Amino acid sequence: MSGTRAARRRSPSLIACALIALAPYAAAQPADDQRLDAYVREALRSNPVMDAGMQALLASDLEARATRARRLPALGLEARYTRATGGRTIDFPAGQLFNPIHETLNRLLEERGEPAMFPTDLRDIEEPLLRPREQETKLTLRAPLYAPEIGAAIAARAAATDAARAGLEVTARTLVREVKRAYFGAARADAAEGILEASRDLLAEDLRIAKVMEREGTATHDRVLRARAEMLAVEQRLDAARAGTRQARRQLARLLGRDDAAGLVLPEAEPDGTPAPAPADPGPDAEADTVSSRPELARLDAAIAGAEAQVDAGQARRLPELSLAADYGIQGADYAVDSSDDSFGTVSLVLRW
Incomplete structure (x- = not known):
């Protein structure tokens, strides 16, 4: 009624x-x-x-x-605001790749009587695909x-x-x-x-x-x-x-x-x-x-x-x-427009058949 x-x-x-x-x-x-x-x-x-x-x-x-x-x-x-934990990650073995190279370079420098210059304690990089905090607010036409x-x-x-x-x-x-x-x-x-x-x-x-x-x-x-x-x-x-x-x-x-x-x-x-x-x-x-x-x-x-x-x-x-x-x-990550300028714009022509 x-x-x-x-x-x-x-x-x-x-x-x-x-x-x-x-x-x-x-x-x-x-x-x-x-x-x-x-x-x-x-x-x-x-x-x-x-x-x-x-x-x-x-x-x-x-x-x-x-x-x-x-x-x-x-x-x-x-408007969308997301809090994410876990999920898939991008793994980059930086420590496994660069630590042996740095050790070799440091040993060559020591043989020449120079101090070691390269770090040998680099860790492997594990970057999550989802950011812990993320927002997206837009006008759609x-x-x-x-x-x-x-x-x-x-x-x-x-x-x-x-x-x-x-x-x-x-x-x-x-x-x-x-x-x-x-x-x-x-x-x-x-x-x-x-x-x-x-x-x-x-x-x-x-x-x-x-x-x-x-x-x-x-x-x-x-x-x-x-x-x-x-x-x-x-x-x-x-x-x-x-x-x-x-x-x-x-x-x-x-x-x-x-x-x-x-x-x-x-x-x-x-x-x-x-x-x-x-x-x-x-x-x-x-x-x-x-x-x-x-x-x-x-x-x-x-x-x-x-x-x-x-x-x-x-x-x-x-x-x-x-x-x-x-x-x-x-x-x-936050609701703010600063010097980094997180604004974006797109214009598309969509054809459906």
Whole structure:
């Protein structure tokens, strides 16, 4: 979770761009239906599929940035301090070579009456390959000069980001359509329930009148039975309508990410009892009236471009790569720059094939 939050902090521009891209889907309703507009926005914020798509888009964008960064020069600092004991040594038998020679020279000098001048107690030299103390501190610069594989990899990552963005648009379009369908479906079910309740009240009054007429002798008993049968039929339909209304409300609540459908507010019915008509939707479907603007096809095009870029990257691996490598620093037994000047610098052209 902390990695995801850090990634969001590192890339706020991507989140803003994604929200701007989804704004047409969230604000697809006219101004007279702010409630549906709020439900659409709530669904876009709380839907787990949308959140997963946003995270996939964010990850793809970060990977594309990392790939583009491979083209830039890299400057780094490297420091090393070493304490060494033992190890291999360079042996030079100085005593074994020069002591006999010096003895011979001294004897010749003594025969001539001159004092001995050459030492005869020289020891063999044993020099370790590793110094007891050693440090090396340097600045390193690495810069690619010719790297065709990096360009192909950048194109592949850009195509993957476009595919993730188009996939997010497809998910948003589908979610908005389902929310609208559930919203107006629940409104129709609620209005139908109201109509049946009104019909039941009318039939109950008709049954009462039929009973009064039967008592007064102006109607037969069959009219009472017929009125009772009609009211029972309406009550049966009313029970089914109530179950349908509950199911429609639960479906809308599920799309909104809610556990309880009690707080949902649906459009009110017209005065004649008919449900409020769904407003014309000039949303994403109206904007995508041409085949070329469909996000589904945009996602396919991005996938094709990504596959072609992968092929180009495979072919680019056969080409040579040329890069620049430069180092500058100090080395020696201690951290000091004195008259001996322990600083060094190297510049190299590196060819890899």
